[in-house]
Amino acid sequence: MSLRRWSVTLFAALVALVTIAPLLWMVSVSFMVRGEAAQFPPPLWPANPTLENYRLLFGTFGVGRFLLNSVLISTLATGLALLFTIPAGYAFAKLRFKGRDAIFRMLVAALVVPGQVGMLPLFLELKAMGLVNSYAGALVPWLAGIFGIFLVRQYCLSIPDEMLEAARIDGASEGQILRRIVLPILTPIIVTLAVYVFLSSWNDFMWPLIILADQDLVTLPVALAVNSRQNVQDYEIMMAGAVVTTLPVLILFLALQRYYLSGLLTGSVKG
Amino acid sequence: MAGLSIQGARKSFGTTEVLKGVSIDVADGEFTVIVGPSGCGKSTLLRAVAGLEELTGGSIVIGDRDVTSLPPSERGIAMVFQSYALYPHLTVRENMAFGLKIAKAAKSEIDDAVRRAAEILNIEALLDRKPAALSGGQRQRVAIGRAIVRQPQIFLFDEPLSNLDADLRVRMRYEFASLHRQLGTTTLYVTHDQVEAMTLADRIIVLRDGRIEQVGTPRELYERPANIFVAQFLGTPRMNILPATIGTDGRGALEDGRSIALPPLAAALGAGTPLSIGIRPEDIAIGNAPDALPFTIRFIERLGGLATLHLGGREGDEPIACQLRDDGNLDEGDTVLASLPPAHLHLFGADGQALRTVGE
Numbered sequence: 001m002s003l004r005r006w007s008v009t010l011f012a013a014l015v016a017l018v019t020i021a022p023l024l025w026m027v028s029v030s031f032m033v034r035g036e037a038a039q040f041p042p043p044l045w046p047a048n049p050t051l052e053n054y055r056l057l058f059g060t061f062g063v064g065r066f067l068l069n070s071v072l073i074s075t076l077a078t079g080l081a082l083l084f085t086i087p088a089g090y091a092f093a094k095l096r097f098k099g100r101d102a103i104f105r106m107l108v109a110a111l112v113v114p115g116q117v118g119m120l121p122l123f124l125e126l127k128a129m130g131l132v133n134s135y136a137g138a139l140v141p142w143l144a145g146i147f148g149i150f151l152v153r154q155y156c157l158s159i160p161d162e163m164l165e166a167a168r169i170d171g172a173s174e175g176q177i178l179r180r181i182v183l184p185i186l187t188p189i190i191v192t193l194a195v196y197v198f199l200s201s202w203n204d205f206m207w208p209l210i211i212l213a214d215q216d217l218v219t220l221p222v223a224l225a226v227n228s229r230q231n232v233q234d235y236e237i238m239m240a241g242a243v244v245t246t247l248p249v250l251i252l253f254l255a256l257q258r259y260y261l262s263g264l265l266t267g268s269v270k271g
Numbered sequence: 272m273a274g275l276s277i278q279g280a281r282k283s284f285g286t287t288e289v290l291k292g293v294s295i296d297v298a299d300g301e302f303t304v305i306v307g308p309s310g311c312g313k314s315t316l317l318r319a320v321a322g323l324e325e326l327t328g329g330s331i332v333i334g335d336r337d338v339t340s341l342p343p344s345e346r347g348i349a350m351v352f353q354s355y356a357l358y359p360h361l362t363v364r365e366n367m368a369f370g371l372k373i374a375k376a377a378k379s380e381i382d383d384a385v386r387r388a389a390e391i392l393n394i395e396a397l398l399d400r401k402p403a404a405l406s407g408g409q410r411q412r413v414a415i416g417r418a419i420v421r422q423p424q425i426f427l428f429d430e431p432l433s434n435l436d437a438d439l440r441v442r443m444r445y446e447f448a449s450l451h452r453q454l455g456t457t458t459l460y461v462t463h464d465q466v467e468a469m470t471l472a473d474r475i476i477v478l479r480d481g482r483i484e485q486v487g488t489p490r491e492l493y494e495r496p497a498n499i500f501v502a503q504f505l506g507t508p509r510m511n512i513l514p515a516t517i518g519t520d521g522r523g524a525l526e527d528g529r530s531i532a533l534p535p536l537a538a539a540l541g542a543g544t545p546l547s548i549g550i551r552p553e554d555i556a557i558g559n560a561p562d563a564l565p566f567t568i569r570f571i572e573r574l575g576g577l578a579t580l581h582l583g584g585r586e587g588d589e590p591i592a593c594q595l596r597d598d599g600n601l602d603e604g605d606t607v608l609a610s611l612p613p614a615h616l617h618l619f620g621a622d623g624q625a626l627r628t629v630g631e
């Protein structure tokens with residue numbers, strides 16, 4: 001390897017270390033005994049590793065329930081978002097219908113409106129529909145994100161019309177074309193979108209805080225925030241909570257990694 | 272199998288009319304080629320037959336069924352696109368089987384059909400590959416295989432060879448011919464390559480600007496083009512067109528003041544009638560002859576065995592192309608005697624239409 005490549009590798013390794021160090025320390029602290037992390041200088045490793053923090057978290061604080069809430073809401077949000085955004089994005093790209101481009105331009109224009117602006121009207125709307133303090137209410141903002149529709153549409157544009165026409169000649173219905181031709185081709189973008197929605201809904205704080213009042217329904221980030229207000233001094237428990245929050249999405253992200261890298265349309269058309 | 276009949280097909284996109292009343296009859300088992308310059312509506316016509324474009328007017332009958340308003344899958348057609356349009360995530364086998372699977376055919380039937388098509392096209396060894404792992408020629412074969420598996424009444428091909436390199440194009444052209452001999456399926460084949468048209472077609476349809484210019488066998492079109500457009504569209508180098516008028520002596524007076532003898536059919540034209548005289552490059556005879564005229568060689572294209580001379584009378588005139596066996600004796604700047612045999616002349620009126628004697 002040349003010197004140049006060595007230095008690039010070294011630089012990348014350093015950046016990676018700087019990025020990952022706080023995460024590792026978070027894990028480390030979560031195994032420390034109470035007050036250990038508050039010493040000066042703070043220790044890197046727990047002197048006597050303990051599971052006490054996790055026991056407290058899942059026992060006394062009942063974090064299991066919140067974890068379940070979060071998993072449920074994020075999974076549903078992801079599933080529903082895919083269910084609505086993929087056909088919508090595909091339709092905007094490939095189906096001919098009246099007003100298609102005008103509607104799409106309106107949607108894209110709406111992208112510039114920050115989400116927070118819509119929160120109050122949305123809350124009032126849901127209140128009128130009686131969906132406040134329910135999972136349904138928590139899920140509504142994720143149903144059909146404009147960004148997701150936009151993303152799917154842009155990728156669908158690169159699918160050649162002739163391929164869909166070939167399927168039409170082969171006798172496939174529009175639904176079959178979507179399921180058997182378009183979806184497999186879109187796999188990388190679908191995975192990307194799924195991870196994006198899952199992560200965003202998992203980490204979302206504001207909306208669940210606003211819409212979910214019932215303690216039993218609350219998501220993990222909201223529950224931990226309330227918890228941290230009561231246990232400001234206990235870094236160790238907070239870190240254990242942070243580990244519980246981060247780990248699932250990290251695992252999901254790593255597991256799906258290989259899908260981002262594959263190509264979309266290789267081999268369908270000429271050369 | 273079945274024939275195809277298109278009556279008065281019209282198609283407009285918005286306000287632009289792309290097909291302006293096209294009527295075609297293709298006999299059962301016939302290989303018909305549609306040629307024409309880019310943008311003349313060839314693809315649109317083919318897509319209308321396939322049911323991918325809805326006609327603005329007219330009707331399409333396949334066999335004895337009016338399919339004008341049927342969806343593509345119910346028309347009994349199969350189409351091969353210029354871009355192949357294979358399904359990238361499916362293997363060759365799955366690509367070919369897709370239509371039958373959708374139709375819920377029995378597994379054994381699907382396997383049989385795929386195997387038969389693969390045998391015909393010599394792609395048995397590729398069945399488990401994905402399209403990305405195939406060469407251009409192989410992809411083309413798979414696309415054709417997908418069409419064969421459907422056992423259509425009509426094959427539709429839209430410039431299927433235009434993405435291949437010259438070598439492969441010649442080979443695949445030959446394969447198309449033998450495929451048609453083997454299957455005997457009625458075929459509508461679009462190309463803008465006149466060599467493909469001449470070599471493959473039982474009949475050629477020349478399309479220009481949404482209208483049919485002429486229909487006929489390759490030979491008919493070559494020997495008796497109906498107008499200047501068809502005359503110049505088929506054949507390379509293209510037919511020379513010399514503007515002329517009928518002289519008082521009944522000969523054709525060229526623009527440079529010289530005159531040539533005309534075929535008998537010109538006798539019916541009065542002196543002073545403007546016309547265009549067409550002659551194919553290979554029909555011009557070089558060498559001394561009673562009616563030969565001197566020309567200067569402006570430029571020679573040597574193609575190995577053949578050479579194309581570009582002959583000029585006066586400066587600034589369009590040169591006349593002349594093709595002959597290249598014996599290496601001629602040079603640019605030389606003067607040669609060339610004669611335009613009356614028997615090989617094509618005469619066109621001022622409107623560009625071929626002049627014919629009554630009864631022809």
Ligand SMILES: Nc1ncnc2c1ncn2[C@@H]1O[C@H](COP(=O)(O)OP(=O)(O)OP(=O)(O)O)[C@@H](O)[C@H]1O
Binds near residue numbers: 284289309310312
């Ligand atoms: N969907 C469409 N919307 C508007 N105009 C179209 C559409 N499809 C084709 N056209 C126009 O119709 C005309 C004929 O197109 P067509 O594709 O049939 O030409 P072609 O003869 O196949 O040309 P080429 O040899 O370049 O493939 C062109 O001028 C084209 O711009």
Ligand SMILES: [Mg+2]
Binds near residue numbers: 314
């Ligand atoms: Mg075309």
